Amino acid sequence: MLESGIREKLRRSGYTLTSQRRAVLEALSEAEGHPSAEDVYLIVKRKNPRVALGTVYQALSVLEEVGVIDSKHWSESPTRYDLNVEPHLDIRCVRCGKVSEIPGVALGGVEERISANTPYRVTRATMVVEGLCPECTEDE
Amino acid sequence: MLESGIREKLRRSGYTLTSQRRAVLEALSEAEGHPSAEDVYLIVKRKNPRVALGTVYQALSVLEEVGVIDSKHWSESPTRYDLNVEPHLDIRCVRCGKVSEIPGVALGGVEERISANTPYRVTRATMVVEGLCPECTEDE
DNA sequence: TCTAAAAACAGGAATGGTTACTGATCGTCG
DNA sequence: CGACGATCAGTAACCATTCCTGTTTTTAGA
Numbered sequence: 001m002l003e004s005g006i007r008e009k010l011r012r013s014g015y016t017l018t019s020q021r022r023a024v025l026e027a028l029s030e031a032e033g034h035p036s037a038e039d040v041y042l043i044v045k046r047k048n049p050r051v052a053l054g055t056v057y058q059a060l061s062v063l064e065e066v067g068v069i070d071s072k073h074w075s076e077s078p079t080r081y082d083l084n085v086e087p088h089l090d091i092r093c094v095r096c097g098k099v100s101e102i103p104g105v106a107l108g109g110v111e112e113r114i115s116a117n118t119p120y121r122v123t124r125a126t127m128v129v130e131g132l133c134p135e136c137t138e139d140e
Numbered sequence: 141m142l143e144s145g146i147r148e149k150l151r152r153s154g155y156t157l158t159s160q161r162r163a164v165l166e167a168l169s170e171a172e173g174h175p176s177a178e179d180v181y182l183i184v185k186r187k188n189p190r191v192a193l194g195t196v197y198q199a200l201s202v203l204e205e206v207g208v209i210d211s212k213h214w215s216e217s218p219t220r221y222d223l224n225v226e227p228h229l230d231i232r233c234v235r236c237g238k239v240s241e242i243p244g245v246a247l248g249g250v251e252e253r254i255s256a257n258t259p260y261r262v263t264r265a266t267m268v269v270e271g272l273c274p275e276c277t278e279d280e
Numbered sequence: 281t282c283t284a285a286a287a288a289c290a291g292g293a294a295t296g297g298t299t300a301c302t303g304a305t306c307g308t309c310g
Numbered sequence: 311c312g313a314c315g316a317t318c319a320g321t322a323a324c325c326a327t328t329c330c331t332g333t334t335t336t337t338a339g340a
Contacts, residue, residue, distance in 0.1 A: 016307085018317065037297080052319045057298065073215035076327095078297055091260050102258045107250065110267070118242045120231050120271035127250070127267055131260035156336075158288065177326080192290045197327065216298095218326055 009066045020044075020051060024059040025083075028069060034080035034090060034099040072099075074128055093133035102129065149206045160184075160191060164199040165223075168209060174220035174230060174239040212239075214268055233273035242269065 006025070007017045015021075027043035028035065035043075041056045060081055063069045073079045074092045080099055082090075089102040107127065115122045146165070147157045155161075167183035168175065175183075181196045200221055203209045213219045214232045220239055222230075229242040247267065255262045 014316095016316075018306090020318075050319065052321090054299075054320080055318055058317085075213040075219065079215065089254065091254070091258055091262065093260065094263065100258065100260070102254055104257050105250070105253045108248070110245070110247065110250075113245045114229065114231070114242055114269055117244050118231055118240065118271070119274045120233065120240070121277050122231065122269060122271040123234065124270040125267060127265060129254055129262060130264040131258070131262040134259045137261050154287095156287075158336085160289075190290070192292085194291080194328075195289055198288080 006068050009068055010062070013066050015062055015066065018059075020048075020055050021059045021063065023048060023051070024056055024063065025068070028081060028083050034072070034082050036078040036080055038078065040081065072126065072128075074130065089127055089129055091129040091131050093136055094130050095132060095136040098133050100133070146208050149208055150202070153206050155202055155206065158199075160188075160195050161199045161203065163188060163191070164196055164203065165208070168221060168223050174212070174222050176218040176220055178218065180221065212266065212268075214270065229267055229269055231269040231271050233276055234270050235272060235276040238273050240273070 003017070003022075010017050010021075023044045024040055027040045030043055031039055037053070037057050037060055040060065041051070041053050044051050044056060060069065060071070064071050064081075067085060068083075070082045070085045071079050072082065072090055077092065077097060080090075080092075084101075087107075089105050090099050091102055092099045107125075111122060111125045114125055143157070143162075150157050150161075163184045164180055167180045170183055171179055177193070177197050177200055180200065181191070181193045184191050184196060200209065200211070204211050204221075207225060208223075210222045210225045211219050212222065212230055217232065217237060220230075220232075224241075227247070229245050230239050231242055232239045247265075251262060251265045254265055
């Protein structure tokens with residue numbers, strides 16, 4: 001099942017799958033959309049009221065490091081986390097904060113072109129997309 | 141000269157070109173690279189020690205709103221400002237924080253494809269690129 | 281030119297997401 | 311069983327940014 005793969009990825013980096021980290025993963029699959037650390041914290045707390053917010057942040061950071069989850073950051077709002085680690089675009093509503101996937105848009109080798117045009121060693125290239133969701137567009 | 145164009149852009153949105161805002165623009169052209177609000181503040185303060193950091197933030201926000209400057213945000217670091225408002229990519233070194241332009245890479249209509257694939261009204265789509273600059277790559 | 285209203289400002293307090301720190305707990309391996 | 315390292319809870323600290331209050335500057339009208 002999923003869990004053994006996750007456990008293995010953690011082990012390869014010297015981490016273990018603790019109950020808190022498992023709870024964070026469960027919260028991520030329960031939560032709709034793209035929850036923030038605080039969202040995850042609130043869900044985890046329902047089952048285990050003693051978890052600390054810092055623990056959730058640390059778990060999220062470890063899980064991202066080993067490639068089990070993904071994070072995206074829009075300015076003026078907390079970082080969002082996602083179980084979907086496949087490359088894809090998300091858009092965030094600047095009014096209500098909702099985040100949705102944008103299907104079917106690939107970046108078409110932009111990373112390679114970037115690497116070819118900078119002396120930096122590129123480690124990350126993401127698109128940050130903002131807009132107004134249909135609901136918020138209506139009452140403009 | 142430049143100034144009259146800037147003054148006009150401000151006026152159209154109901155703002156005026158105050159001495160503080162002019163000082164912020166001068167600081168942006170003096171500063172090398174892509175300064176943060178704090179960087180701008182320190183430069184402005186050299187000539188006018190009474191400016192407040194909040195004023196610099198407000199000036200930057202107004203200047204961006206009217207399209208005279210551009211801002212880019214990388215997570216885990218303050219927002220950077222830029223006099224270059226032409227669409228272009230910048231990369232930030234995750235170790236030393238230096239920001240450099242990436243010449244010659246266009247996004248090739250990605251915005252249009254995004255708009256076509258989401259019910260949101262897209263207001264902004266930027267690339268956030270990170271990596272290691274040549275100096276920092278050496279002592280890895 | 282004088283005056284009232286609006287805009288902008290200085291200074292500093294407050295905010296909010298995130299990280300750092302400390303001492304307690306857990307899990308593992310001998 | 312015993313000890314060591316990893317993890318955790320709880321809380322304090324951090325830092326970029328915004329907000330607030332009273333003051334100064336600018337603008338527009340008379």
